[in-house]
Amino acid sequence: MTALTTRARPLSDSTDSLLRFAMRLDATLTGLLGLGIAALADPMARLTGLTAAQEYAVGAAFVFYGLAVYALAAMPDVRRAGAGLVVFNVVGTVGFIAVATAGVLPLTGLGVLTGLASALYCAVFAALQYLGVRRLRV
Numbered sequence: 001m002t003a004l005t006t007r008a009r010p011l012s013d014s015t016d017s018l019l020r021f022a023m024r025l026d027a028t029l030t031g032l033l034g035l036g037i038a039a040l041a042d043p044m045a046r047l048t049g050l051t052a053a054q055e056y057a058v059g060a061a062f063v064f065y066g067l068a069v070y071a072l073a074a075m076p077d078v079r080r081a082g083a084g085l086v087v088f089n090v091v092g093t094v095g096f097i098a099v100a101t102a103g104v105l106p107l108t109g110l111g112v113l114t115g116l117a118s119a120l121y122c123a124v125f126a127a128l129q130y131l132g133v134r135r136l137r138v
Contacts, residue, residue, distance in 0.1 A: 019082045019132025023073035026085070026125045031066025034059045048111035082133045089126035093119045 037044060038059030045052040072081040099105060100115030107115065 015136050016078055016132070018135055019078055019129060020073050022125065022128040022132050023069055023078065023082065023085060026089075026129070027066045027069035027073060029066075030062050030069070034062025034064075034066060037062060047108065048114055049106045049108040050111065079133060079136050082129050082136075086126050086130045086133060089122045089129065092122040093126060096122060 036059070038056050041055035041059060042052045044050075045055045048055070050058075069085065072078065072085070075081055096115050096119035100107065100112045100119065105111070
């Protein structure tokens with residue numbers, strides 16, 4: 001018989017719990033949103049001004065992002081992954097705003113609103129993940 005000599009830290013003592021939670025929530029919501037976009041690509045294309053292929057590609061990218069972030073959240077040390085996601089989400093925020101407002105795509109009013117809502121989504125998760133990274137001990 002073998003006895004375990006190490007005791008697991010309680011969740012409340014974990015300094016990376018906020019970052020892991022923010023990463024997993026981001027991964028889950030983005031992945032689910034991607035599945036919805038991919039499943040409804042044709043009707044959404046008529047509403048947003050994008051083509052069905054573009055909508056499907058966005059949905060697939062969201063699903064793959066969700067899978068990748070969920071895998072990153074399971075790493076033993078999430079500091080670098082979390083900092084990388086903060087940068088990625090900030091870049092995503094700026095990118096969504098630029099695409100929605102620059103007129104580079106033939107977006108409808110709902111398409112522009114969706115792009116701006118996506119920017120807000122990215123900004124919220126950048127802030128949450130930033131707080132999680134800051135909370136980690138050096």
